[in-house]
Amino acid sequence: MNDHPRGFWLSILVAVAGILLVHAGIAQPAFGMSKETPNIILCMADDQGWGDVGYHGHPVLKTPNLDEMAAVGLRLEHFYAAAPVCSPTRGSVLTGRHPVRYGCFSWGHTIRPQEITIAEALKKAGYVAGHFGKWHVGPVRADSQLCPGASGFDRWLSTPNFYDLDPLMSDQGRVVRMHGDGSIIAAEAAIQFMREAKAAGRPFLAVVWFGSPHSPHRALPEDKALYADQPENLQNFYGEITALDRAVGMLRKALRDLDIQENTIFWYTSDNGAIDVGSTGGLRGRKGQLYDGGLRVPCIIEWPAQITTPRQSDFPCGTVDIYPTLLDIVGVNIPDQPPLDGISLRPLLEGREPEKREKPLGFWVYPVGGISTPSEKILAQMLEEQEGKVPPSPPPENEGAILRQYPEDEFPGHAAWLDWPYKLHRIANKRGDVRWELYNLAEDPKESHDLSAEQPDRVRKMAAALEEWQKSVLRSLNGKDYR
Secondary structure, three states: OOOHHHHHHHHHHHHHHHHHHHHHOOOOOOOOOOOOOEEEEEEEEEEOOOOOOOOOOOOOOOOHHHHHHHOOOOEEEEOOOOOOOOHHHHHHHHHHOHHHHOOEEEEEEEOOOOOOHHHHHHHHHOOOEEEEEEEEOOOOOOOOOOOOHHHHOEEEEOOOOOOOOOOOEEEOEEEEEEEHHHHHHHHHHHHHHHHHHOOOOEEEEEEEOOEEEOOOOOOOHHHHHHHHOOHHHHHHHHHHHHHHHHHHHHHHHHHHOOOOOOOOOEEEEEEEOOOOOOOOOOOOOOOOOOOHHHOOOOOEOOOOOOOOOEEEOOOOHHHHHHHHHHHHHHHHOOOOOOOOOOOOOOHHOOOOOOOOOOOOOOEOOOOOOOOOOHHHHHHHHHHHHHOOOOOOOOOOOOOOOOOOOOOOOOOOEEEEEEEEEOEEEEEOOOOOOEEEEEOOOOOOOOOOOOEEEEEHHHHHHHHHHHHHHHHHHHHHHHHOOOO
């Protein structure tokens, strides 16, 4: 060793350590990170309605971990999914943009590879990113431009759609059969990822997207037993939510065990409002509809280093706000960022509640049907290819290709514009005839008293703002955001 200066051997040791970390699946950051950089966990349930939690007064359902989060963290009581179904909302979390902007119209539709995801953005600040659970915004094949790995995630154990007991999952593109409850499996994989990130000295983004309580409802016997006095279908439905809640508890405990809970942002929500067997908490509408029962979802944020006292806020916000909030907190600026529909909620997290939302929330169900993506069938096919039982499928075609141009002066379907406290509905039928509905959500949360005839001036003003937003969305849909 004396033949070389001390600095030479130090550089060799650093290089070897970097190689070991790369083989562990976690690369070194491009530059030093501040000790104040928060870790981030984004949890999302599948079809959990606003009333499907104990802390909102559900008479039967047991969600002790979510209840504790709500008791010690920040409860956002007017938090909205970007869409009333799953894939579009998940796309909004990844991009901060309304899903129609990139053609994610309904369930089974994908994002586009041209979109900038939260994982890609945070990697500019040295984060390592992992995805665990339901993907549903693209394939989970390693050769896809839309798999988690191609979307910025360094580590992923994912499914094309919902999953529950003993699921097949894609481990970085290789299909494996897992055993147990799906929510617990996703949490355990995320916890291992968190351990590795801490050991490597890296801030992490862990996206944990549960497949529960999406149908078909199949709970473990011990979770069903908690609801033995309920009908069989409710035993399974409630049991799935209880297992999901237990997975949340596992994640929170892991943060304490790793001694990183203080500076970890733990953001929990759902992808759309309640299904028929679930609870909207008395709100109008359900999954698939733009009334609040289809859009308003549970939301809790824990960040002990910043949210030091329990708080509850009625500030209107939603899944489109997650991306800009996290980039603002971390200090990431994206050059040529395509138009965002969300705003930064950093002031809210810091205890400074804005008087008014500067950018209203827009919603739009563009009338394009969903696409079937059955996880078990898709992954079973991939497994047969993997085992050599059938020829491998060709790589996906046309991923990201914009194959159609949409008229930018036509606004079909149902749209809504939430400029708190007023919510305007624009409902166009197949002939193009438009019906308007206006509600004051502060006074009428159940959207039962239509004010459109009483306040025509407000309708005209809000309708004009909604139309400008829809024009912007259509320009994005036609690819005009991409350079």
